[in-house]
Amino acid sequence: MIDKVFEVLEKTLSTPAKEWLVDQTNSIANLRGTKALFLAFSLVSRQPNANQEIEFDGSIWNQEALSRLYILLKFQESHLADEVIRTISLMADTSDINEEICLNKSYQYLTTPEAYLAKVRESCRTNVVPIFESVAHGNPYPVRYFDEEGWNQLILKALFVDSTLRPILSYKDRFNADLQIMLIHFAEERMAADRPLPADWWYAQVDKAGHPDVQKIALNIHDRLSESEKADVRQALLAAGSPISEELKQLYTV
Amino acid sequence: MYIDPHIHCVSRTTDDYINMARAGICAVIEPAFWLGQPRTTSGSFVDYFSMIVGWERFRASMYGISHYCTIGLNSKEANNEKLGEEVMEILPRFICKEKVVAIGEIGYDEQTKLEDRFYREQLELAKELDMVVLVHTPHRDKKRGTYKSMDVAIEHGLPPDKVIIDHNNEETCKEVLDRGFWAGFTIYPRTKMDSRRMVEIVKQYGPERIIVDSSADWGYSDPLAVPRTAELMRKHGISEEVIKMVTYQNALDAYGQSGQFKESDWLNAEKPNQKNSFFKGNGILRGSQLEHLLPSAEDDTIYH
Ligand SMILES: [Zn+2]
Numbered sequence: 001m002i003d004k005v006f007e008v009l010e011k012t013l014s015t016p017a018k019e020w021l022v023d024q025t026n027s028i029a030n031l032r033g034t035k036a037l038f039l040a041f042s043l044v045s046r047q048p049n050a051n052q053e054i055e056f057d058g059s060i061w062n063q064e065a066l067s068r069l070y071i072l073l074k075f076q077e078s079h080l081a082d083e084v085i086r087t088i089s090l091m092a093d094t095s096d097i098n099e100e101i102c103l104n105k106s107y108q109y110l111t112t113p114e115a116y117l118a119k120v121r122e123s124c125r126t127n128v129v130p131i132f133e134s135v136a137h138g139n140p141y142p143v144r145y146f147d148e149e150g151w152n153q154l155i156l157k158a159l160f161v162d163s164t165l166r167p168i169l170s171y172k173d174r175f176n177a178d179l180q181i182m183l184i185h186f187a188e189e190r191m192a193a194d195r196p197l198p199a200d201w202w203y204a205q206v207d208k209a210g211h212p213d214v215q216k217i218a219l220n221i222h223d224r225l226s227e228s229e230k231a232d233v234r235q236a237l238l239a240a241g242s243p244i245s246e247e248l249k250q251l252y253t254v
Numbered sequence: 255m256y257i258d259p260h261i262h263c264v265s266r267t268t269d270d271y272i273n274m275a276r277a278g279i280c281a282v283i284e285p286a287f288w289l290g291q292p293r294t295t296s297g298s299f300v301d302y303f304s305m306i307v308g309w310e311r312f313r314a315s316m317y318g319i320s321h322y323c324t325i326g327l328n329s330k331e332a333n334n335e336k337l338g339e340e341v342m343e344i345l346p347r348f349i350c351k352e353k354v355v356a357i358g359e360i361g362y363d364e365q366t367k368l369e370d371r372f373y374r375e376q377l378e379l380a381k382e383l384d385m386v387v388l389v390h391t392p393h394r395d396k397k398r399g400t401y402k403s404m405d406v407a408i409e410h411g412l413p414p415d416k417v418i419i420d421h422n423n424e425e426t427c428k429e430v431l432d433r434g435f436w437a438g439f440t441i442y443p444r445t446k447m448d449s450r451r452m453v454e455i456v457k458q459y460g461p462e463r464i465i466v467d468s469s470a471d472w473g474y475s476d477p478l479a480v481p482r483t484a485e486l487m488r489k490h491g492i493s494e495e496v497i498k499m500v501t502y503q504n505a506l507d508a509y510g511q512s513g514q515f516k517e518s519d520w521l522n523a524e525k526p527n528q529k530n531s532f533f534k535g536n537g538i539l540r541g542s543q544l545e546h547l548l549p550s551a552e553d554d555t556i557y558h
Contacts, residue, residue, distance in 0.1 A: 035346045039383075042350035046513060094300055096307045096351045128312055 029078035101134040137167035210242030259505035260467035271317035277481040296340035324358035332372040358388025441479035461499035
């Protein structure tokens with residue numbers, strides 16, 4: 001993995017930037033203590049073209065984040081496993097926003113991704129949407145390491161912060177009865193407050209829109225919906241794996 | 255457009271942010287300081303530093319204000335030796351993060367041995383990392399404390415143009431300017447330096463290297479001190495060019511040396527709204543629309 005990361009970086013980094021990175025990682029590997037690591041991890045953001053986008057392992061990173069992943073991997077290579085976990089957890093505790101985003105995308109490439117589960121769950125409680133989405137979107141971490149409780153909270157939070165569910169990996173596979181109850185309660189609360197449902201609420205039902213309470217919601221909410229929202233409901237009803245009422249079929253021309 | 259280069263936002267309310275945005279403050283610098291009472295563990299520092307590099311920055315962004323900070327061990331808490339040593343260990347985890355524009359505010363409170371020790375250690379760190387330094391000058395025995403702050407900074411090889419000496423008054427500013435340091439002036443609503451005296455200082459010394467700030471915190475203080483002082487200068491016939499220097503440009507030039515404080519950050523920033531803001535849904539806006547919170551043409555009159 002470490003060679004793969006460096007190979008990609010090599011293609012975009014300028015020669016001085018590459019030398020800087022190699023220099024820093026050498027210090028990290030050879031010096032005692034963590035000062036070199038912490039400084040280098042922050043200082044990456046002060047390098048030229050830090051925001052330059054780079055594709056890596058099928059997703060979009062930037063020069064800054066990928067350099068940080070490289071630093072983490074070099075640190076891991078030269079230190080004992082428990083020291084790596086302790087130190088990277090410490091970094092997560094004091095990360096700024098871009099650092100936290102990078103860590104969330106990086107854990108999957110470390111030797112013990114599950115050691116950072118609590119950190120990742122913490123990132124899912126934030127209201128800072130880019131941090132939340134660094135876990136939720138295009139990241140295999142939740143599907144691999146979250147239990148059902150963590151998974152369901154992730155989905156609910158995505159709807160709460162008006163994020164989209166579509167880039168969540170394996171959303172459909174991890175749909176469960178408890179999640180559906182939470183979704184239904186959430187919708188009922190919103191409707192009682194006369195607030196619209198999040199855009200992806202119907203998508204969230206996967207093929208389970210035949211649930212009686214979901215049908216009830218579809219019936220009650222019909223008058224308030226725009227045409228495109230009605231299309232979302234229709235889509236969900238069409239996908240339903242269990243029967244839906246005649247009334248609903250007529251209402252949404254299913 | 256104004257910059258308030260010294261304000262402790264963690265102690266301010268959302269109303270303050272709204273009023274600041276309306277009054278034209280587009281960027282603020284939050285120096286790390288004490289919280290009105292001494293911290294007892296270094297963990298409190300960790301959380302505090304994390305807050306000012308992270309959450310507070312995004313809280314400010316909700317109101318269209320670009321937020322920066324300085325990181326350092328303040329003079330008051332430097333008197334707790336064990337804590338001071340622990341904080342010195344923590345500093346490398348923070349000082350090079352994005353939008354950290356200086357080491358500060360550091361310096362003297364009672365000018366004790368321990369304050370001196372940690373001031374010097376942090377000056378060394380600033381030199382090693384080529385950072386700007388924000389110096390808090392003591393409120394008691396001010397003149398000697400201010401001179402000593404400068405002597406020690408020079409002794410450690412810091413170039414004066416990378417050091418901001420803050421909380422000046424009529425007694426200290428000539429020496430600070432003569433020695434080539436930046437001179438910060440904190441406008442306090444009642445005591446110490448007020449807007450009226452600030453007008454006189456600018457008349458007497460001109461605008462070069464003079465920086466006006468509010469140092470608003472948890473005490474009785476005014477987060478609108480910078481725009482208010484600018485307004486008073488206008489009334490007294492001070493030119494727009496001079497006003498801009500002391501309430502905007504000099505702060506930008508001084509802290510801009512860090513490479514972390516760029517005008518483009520706020521000039522190109524999109525107006526905050528539900529779509530681009532980092533805090534959606536259950537965030538601090540709690541579903542309210544931001545539009546009515548933002549400065550509008552009619553609000554221009556609030557200072558007149
Ligand atoms: Zn202060």
